[in-house]
Amino acid sequence: MTTKYVFLTGGVVSSVGKGVTAAAIGRLLKERGFSVAVQKLDPYINVDPGTMSPYQHGEVYVLDDGAETDLDLGHYERFIDTSLNQVCNVTTGQVYAEVIAKERRGDYLGGTIQVIPHITNEIKRRIGLVAKTTGAEIVIVEVGGTVGDIESLPFLEALRQMRSDVGRQNSLYIHVTWLPHIGATGELKTKPTQHSVRELRSIGITPDMIIARSDHPVDDDLREKIALFCDVERRGVVPMITSQVLYEVVLTLEKDGVGDYLLERFGLKARQKPDWGVWEHLVAEIQRPKPIVKIALVGKYVELHDAYISVREALNHAGLALGVEVEISWVHSAELEKGRGWDIVRSADGIVVPGGFGSRGIEGKIQTARYARHEKVPYLGLCLGMQLMVIEFAREVLQDEEVNSTEFDRSTHHPVIDLMPDQRDIADMGGTMRLGLYPCQLQPGTRAANAYQQDLVHERHRHRFEFNNAYRQVLHKAGMRYSGLSPDGRLVEIAEMDDHPFMLGTQFHPEFLSRPNRPHPLFVAFLQAVRERAGLITPLEIKTVEVQPSKTAG
Ligand code: GLN
Numbered sequence: 001m002t003t004k005y006v007f008l009t010g011g012v013v014s015s016v017g018k019g020v021t022a023a024a025i026g027r028l029l030k031e032r033g034f035s036v037a038v039q040k041l042d043p044y045i046n047v048d049p050g051t052m053s054p055y056q057h058g059e060v061y062v063l064d065d066g067a068e069t070d071l072d073l074g075h076y077e078r079f080i081d082t083s084l085n086q087v088c089n090v091t092t093g094q095v096y097a098e099v100i101a102k103e104r105r106g107d108y109l110g111g112t113i114q115v116i117p118h119i120t121n122e123i124k125r126r127i128g129l130v131a132k133t134t135g136a137e138i139v140i141v142e143v144g145g146t147v148g149d150i151e152s153l154p155f156l157e158a159l160r161q162m163r164s165d166v167g168r169q170n171s172l173y174i175h176v177t178w179l180p181h182i183g184a185t186g187e188l189k190t191k192p193t194q195h196s197v198r199e200l201r202s203i204g205i206t207p208d209m210i211i212a213r214s215d216h217p218v219d220d221d222l223r224e225k226i227a228l229f230c231d232v233e234r235r236g237v238v239p240m241i242t243s244q245v246l247y248e249v250v251l252t253l254e255k256d257g258v259g260d261y262l263l264e265r266f267g268l269k270a271r272q273k274p275d276w277g278v279w280e281h282l283v284a285e286i287q288r289p290k291p292i293v294k295i296a297l298v299g300k301y302v303e304l305h306d307a308y309i310s311v312r313e314a315l316n317h318a319g320l321a322l323g324v325e326v327e328i329s330w331v332h333s334a335e336l337e338k339g340r341g342w343d344i345v346r347s348a349d350g351i352v353v354p355g356g357f358g359s360r361g362i363e364g365k366i367q368t369a370r371y372a373r374h375e376k377v378p379y380l381g382l383c384l385g386m387q388l389m390v391i392e393f394a395r396e397v398l399q400d401e402e403v404n405s406t407e408f409d410r411s412t413h414h415p416v417i418d419l420m421p422d423q424r425d426i427a428d429m430g431g432t433m434r435l436g437l438y439p440c441q442l443q444p445g446t447r448a449a450n451a452y453q454q455d456l457v458h459e460r461h462r463h464r465f466e467f468n469n470a471y472r473q474v475l476h477k478a479g480m481r482y483s484g485l486s487p488d489g490r491l492v493e494i495a496e497m498d499d500h501p502f503m504l505g506t507q508f509h510p511e512f513l514s515r516p517n518r519p520h521p522l523f524v525a526f527l528q529a530v531r532e533r534a535g536l537i538t539p540l541e542i543k544t545v546e547v548q549p550s551k552t553a554g
Helices: 018-030 072-080 091-107 115-134 153-166 189-201 220-230 248-255 258-265 277-288 305-323 333-339 343-349 362-375 384-397 421-428 447-452 469-477 523-532
Strands: 006-012 036-042 088-093 138-143 170-177 209-214 237-241 292-299 325-332 352-353 381-382 417-418 435-442 454-465 479-486 492-497 503-506
Touching: 006 018, 006 153, 018 036, 018 072, 018 138, 018 170, 018 248, 018 258, 036 072, 036 115, 036 220, 072 170, 072 305, 088 091, 091 115, 091 153, 091 189, 091 492, 115 138, 115 153, 138 153, 153 421, 170 189, 170 258, 170 343, 170 479, 209 258, 209 333, 220 237, 237 381, 248 258, 248 277, 277 305, 277 381, 292 305, 292 343, 305 325, 325 333, 325 479, 333 362, 333 454, 333 469, 343 362, 352 384, 352 523, 362 381, 362 384, 381 384, 381 479, 381 523, 384 469, 384 492, 384 503, 435 447, 447 479, 447 492, 447 523, 469 479, 503 523
Parallel strands: 006 138, 006 170, 036 088, 036 138, 170 209, 209 237, 292 325, 292 352, 352 381, 381 503
Antiparallel strands: 435 454, 435 479, 479 492, 492 503
């Protein structure tokens, strides 16, 4: 089958849920028997979001192949349940870097390098790589930002050209807009949508579908009006009413006939009848009132919840499997250092310390780990959260509060977390990170092995520092278990405490592999302990808890 392309642009304002819409559309098509991949084109000049502050950009989502990507890729993978790769996130920075490198090599034979055709050709080449590398039959391409932004022009021009490159029957354009509500008259306004479509047309793109996000119900007259003024078929105008439940977007778009309409326009027939049973159950479960468990998430970027979006989702997925509502309290670790916020930590049934970089708030997190260990409160440490759990324990075992990671104290005499010896020289030259999928061998009889019910798993990493093997024995004797190791035994991947209901830390980021209907086993095990502590003893019903080894492992 010739590859089909769905291009998504945004209009009026940003943050209307374009990423979730792209993800949901992917699900509609997958449910009809097609293989789907989603690509995000980000107009900023950074090469990837890896070095961007989470305050600016939210979470950095990591793929199997180690690509550090936009958090929308997390939505795509969670909704579609497919593994994406590095070509699925393209930035202006990458495109220019490639073109300039070619120019320096002399590949252009002295030609003048211009936005059109050189930059646009490179963008189109990268769009083409998605189908080639993922094998997807339908590729959804989302352009970041909104129409009218200076930065996104080359991307839009590339999309415009794609229609003649791949053919009308193989390309569809969807414009996602926002309908503002005027409180005084109680009206929804379509004018900004009309203007945005006009802007899109002025650069040569005619939308085939308009998805109009709104906080209020949209009646048929309004749909008619948008269809008329924007010259889109009536069936191509789809209101997307704001929902409290993220995953409901799929069902909303299905109800509005988006899946059938897209296939029809592509001249395709569904290979299977979509079965929404599992998805409907999921949404109903989310809406059902459930007993609450309280989790304190102790981090550094807590003002912006998007910075920990995968952790939040992983907790929610596990909560659904166990029939509990996870209520997250966001605690700033630097505040804990000043003695503030401890009431929240103390009232929580469980504690999560997520990943992070840099020394701000570190001591607050270490104090949190100490509290969790002494008070036997369930604790889940993710990457940095695992390293700090090790530091905290080692401080007590070695009777030395100077114990640290060399990330925070280069001259500590007890570097329990350190760079690996073979890493040191490279790190001095600017650093290198362990990124992407790595195997982890589980040690029988441990909490981690019991949770996974597997011997070998693959998990996604994003860190530079590691557990220092010089301290393995002394900490082991004092009660720490290494329940996950790299297959050669050199790297500690999971550590857990013996004498504790649940205190476990992972060097990797399990949150990236949690899916709504396939919660991550470690999050489930953690929440089981949390639920016990909260005194909830409802019978548990875990559907599937295994993490399927990814196809792109390598
Ligand atoms: N800063 C730590 C390291 O580089 C942990 C990173 C993380 O939590 N992702 O090893």
